[in-house]
Amino acid sequence: MADKPPESTSQRAIEPGREYVRIENVSKRFGDFVAVDNVSLTILKGEIFCLLGGSGCGKTTLLRMLAGFETPTSGRIYIDGQDMSDTPPYARPVNMMFQSYALFPHMTVAKNVAFGLEQERLSRPEIERRVTEMLEIVRLGELAQRKPHQLSGGQRQRVALARALVKRPKLLLLDEPLGALDKKLREHTQFELINLQERLGVTFIVVTHDQEEAMTLASRIGVMDRGEIVQVGTPTDIYEYPTSKFVADFIGSVNMFEGQLVEDEPDHVRIRCPELANTVYVDHGISSAPGATVWVAIRPEKIELSRQRPPATENVQQGVVKEIAYMGDLSVYLVKLDNDRIVRVTLPNVERHADDRISWDETVWLSWHPTSPVVLAQ
């Protein structure tokens, strides 16, 4: 409901390409349990689309329907314009990278990678050529004769990727591709994945529960909750312009205040929140009736801390610093208001030595810019 600027510039440009996957009103029920509830989605050619959600939100089921391991209870799935809803997995132009990697333990790396090509009945030399080429791409050339148990986690991940990509699929499905890697390796691998995707021009659909992973990988994110897609957008859209409390809360951390709309003009709104001493002024209009209950969401990094009271009469709030967590690159301040409400503020640690840094039990003023709050109706 918030107006957003026409172009978010920090994102890699998605080629305004044609649609490649269309999911039409797809539902999947297991007995009484609705795993996927009437989902419709369009995924463009050449993009990295992330399905993001907590466990049990239906993201994996949706991915398994795209791969063909589950058939939709209702709805259709089109890949490259063809109805694939009833096509078995071995006949789909789609490959999947499994969360567990699912490398065949009784085959060498080269055999694992060659398996998919052997099913296509290609000639021996052709298979060998493509396997070697693919192993070079993922930098595993010299490990070709090893068995999966002789590989490290990162190497296994690359074998799984090579095995899926060697078939030159137009669409690659990745189930928690970095889930089994440790943090350092994960960051490195993320950029490698993006690189590879751009080089090969494959469309990626990634399932993950890790928002950081989704943010760095995705050109667009689809946030899922209880079987439904609740919001689709670029990472910036999802983070800065969430359309619901769930999304605002799920992505990153957020301070959420319930309140009443007291003034609703085309160019601004005022909201009175019982938990805050002053009104909240937001510099854009929203389309909601005055008096309606809304939620104001403010990201911790968009709140400023100061010892002096800022001159403004709105968007300010007094509190006492209760807790400071030093995280290296930034510090998290937990500020307690009079009514015991805790507000989370993050400040970057720009200087190495800051002697007058705000400290425990100090009385401080919180303030934020009128553009910062997001007003949510649901």
Added chain:
Amino acid sequence: MKSRGWFRHSVLALGLAFLYLPIVSMIVFSFNNSRLVTVWDAANSPTLKWYRLLLTNEQILGAAWMSIKIAAMTATGAVILGTLAGLALVRFGAFRGRAFLSGMTTAPLVMPEVITGLSLLLLFVALEQLTGWPQGRGMLTITIAHVTFAMAYVTVVVQSRLTGFDESLEEAALDLGARPAKVFLRITLPLILPAIVSGWLLAFTLSWDDVVISQFVAGPGSSTLPMVVFSKVRLGVSPDINALATIMVVIVATGVLLSTWWMRRQERRRAREVQMARRDDQ
């Protein structure tokens, strides 16, 4: 401390004696020269005379060959049926009659052999009267009977292997373009092969030393080795049986020792390789 060590050693010695003294005494007496099994002829022993005698005993050699053939056929048949049953039980979800099949496959594990044997005999007789097949009783009926109970053991072994099986391996193969039959042959089968091999060996052993069921369904001229041993012993233990038993013990022990040694070595090598692979990420 010292007294506890002493206690532990004596318990160990007692346990070993309990398990192996009978076998050791049997092996020792197989080299005895005397016709009387329990009397040690110190003057002329040890001797290999009973072993020589054994090698010329047509009846025993024939029975041994018969037993090997039956055991091999039984093991093969039981492995095929048992694997199929195991697959059905683990993979096909909650199909109708699953509990029934599960109960039926494991029933022979607890069924008294006398009853299994008797019921099979009655079945064979009734079948022969109705259809003319199987004609009389012999190697075929013994094999069928052995398959029915050995299959239960194979099912259990295969089932437990399949329960720990990562199904995403099969999905990955499907995803890479292999049809279900191909997936089974290239992925599932090689991975459950250890279970199938141990199932085969188990079925072979079960068939090899079965007396009770064989007794019921055997016909004239189709005596297995245990049946021959059993009937000979009834007329009094003769020393050549000791020699025969010793040969069997040696063969089995060698097999067990070799496979244990080989498995240990594999395990150690694997552990070392996994350790080395971990280092690559750092």
